[in-house]
Amino acid sequence: MGRVLLALLLAALLGQAQAESLKIGLNYPRTGNYKDEGLELRRGALLAVEAINRQGGLLGQSLELLSENTDSNAAQATRNVDHFASQGARMVFGSATSEEAIAAGQRARELGLLYFATLGYANEVTGQAGQRYLFRESGSAWMSARVLGEYLSWHLPRQRYHYIVIDDAWGRSIEQTLRLATGSADRARHGRSAMPPGPLRREQYRAAMDKAAASGADVLVLALLGDNLQRSMRMAHNMGLKRSMQIIVPNLTKSLVQQVGPQVMEDVIGTETWTWDTPKLENSEAGQRFVERYLREHQEYPGGTAASAYTVVQQWADAVRRSASTDAETLITALEGHRYQLLKDEQQWRDFDHQNLQSIYAVRVRKRDQIMRDTLKQHYFEIIHRMSGEQAAPSHDEWIQERGEVLSLQ
Template sequence: MNKKTILFAGFLLLVCSLPSWADSIKLGFNYPQTGRYKDLGLQQRLAAFLAVEEINSAGGILGKDVELVIRNTAGSPERGVANTRELITQENVDMLFGGASSAVAIASGKAAKELGRLYFGTTTSANATTGSEGHDHMFREYPNAWMTGNALGSYLTETFGDAKYFYVTADYTWGKSSEASLRNFTNTSDTEAHPNALTPFPGAFIRDFQKALSAAEASGADILMLVLFGDDLVRALNVAHDMGLKDKMKIVSPNISLGIAHNVGATIMEDLISTTPWEWMIPYQLDYERGQQFVEAFTEEYGLRPTSTAATTYGIIYQYKDAVERAGTTDTQALIRALEGYEYTLLKDRQQWRAFDHQNLQTIYVVRSKKREQVISDPLRSDFFEVVGSLEGEKAAQTLTEWRAERAAANKPPYL
């Protein structure tokens, strides 16, 4: 590498590290417009537009309008990385957020760190995002697999005792991470007593789910744990219904969203047990006024209810605004300091950006899908879930000692 190349590379890194001097604050939005998680991506997009519209109508951030610069990841880590680099080096965005796949969020977040920008992971649940692959430029609002596994495992153990489990798991980072966490909190680590079947990701076909669910049926398990998400969960639930598995075992999934429930349908969804950090009916069930305002604004704007992934996206943009205004700058290092340890309330009860791992601590709700008649009584046929249990974020999350053990197992330092 010659001297001119070295100087240019250094200049480019310097420019990318500086806050925007333009008249607007640019947010790089890196999300799946296409692919298996496109429905989650649509909710992220609608929520992002609503948040930006509200913020700009109220005067922007530090007197500057907010601008979204959008790229499609299509669920590909490689594309997510390319988008991240382009958004920073060519569009000079001040911050990046998005993603519905942990593999995409992890890869994109690392690219953002290399170029001196914050990356907020939206719907990313793998423990690694803020664990073994975590770093000081990544903040994750969505609960990780440990947190959902802890909340769900506690409820299942109390409700079903020493039941026999069968796991059907997406064969990638989030699926494996979630299954491991669930086994830990349900005392089902014995894979002979509680077997599993992996389904390809991405690219699973109906025959893959039929094969996995046939193995589950033959196992005689009491609980069918579908460690799947997005279109994969929709397909698996339809196959399970066609096979009559709801009459033979309790069906559980670690994560659910309103969008998935709509795609599956009220009849098939009946009595499914899962977790969520937020769904539109929860602010009404638990009396969170600001959450109700978000639901009503979103519903009026788009004619549909917001999902948990919409709430996460909306919250990230407002938390970025808050951090910039408290810091008085878009400088990345100043914003890291402003976010670490910060407590707030927005759409639900208290939340916190934990300092040592940048995981957002928040209450996890265990939910059960309502009967079809209750679901369709809602004008938008969207009243799917009732809260049957919960666990506070501080109790649900890894301790510092447990987090450091995860880092050590991956040969990472005991800090970000």
């Protein structure tokens, strides 16, 4: 009888502890085209939750991370939002594609939950599809294109471009904005191949690469992500395209270089909003502590994807503390226009579109021998150009032009 009572008491205490936790939901790709980026998202989120709980949690309660696999599928990401809501989550974040971010963000809005996009780069996320309950921490296609465009116009002027793009929201966004930024809008001179979303066959990669090789272009833009980008880079390397073309990968990630290999990726140019050595460059003590904690936990440097997830959790928690509430409308007011410094220099949640304004960097993958000299052999990126978030992001007038008749977030 005593054991039964003890078991009931423990169960009651456990249930009370669970009920007292504040839950947040992470939508991330554990499988599929973007699984490597998904691993970094979860690692960054867990470090943020652990850090917050070490400091006493939020509003007297511990923070609990719920996570579900999206398999890089917008419909699954949307179903996950329903699941998180049923579990009592107060906020949802993540996604590895813009389609996921838009669809899951819309469902979160219907359920009265904030949604923070991490890897959704298409302009539509905070542009045409922007809404009050959706915030984006990662940079946009506008931001990547502008920092790349300025660097390329200075260092590789009057070049002929060829584009291989994924035919989805982000692929179309980055192609359009990069063409404008580099003066390569004339498709008769600056050709392209459009690849369908999802896994591709080897023949599709080969046809696109053969077309690029025959184009006579000086610059090859691979507007691809995940496994598709990894396979395309290996093929470009094996075909010797880097000997005659400068390859541009608009959104570079640590996981891409790790999976493909430094020899294949060396000298490729792209963009990042954060690298593991950014905190030193920007004199961010909190950023350096994050790097050290990640190193102790995983024996490797963190990438920008992990930093994005960490920042989202910490910023939501900060808004909760400042407003003493987890109510979505109250937190929107606390976030809009808020400036902060966490893992780098100053950032801001812009009020009219909920885009996170932050410095964005053009980076080049270092030579393999340089990378191998690093203790962990992971010092992949050299920052070659920097642009402020205010300069890189679309202006209010440009945002209004994209929005059309709906001139405020609804």
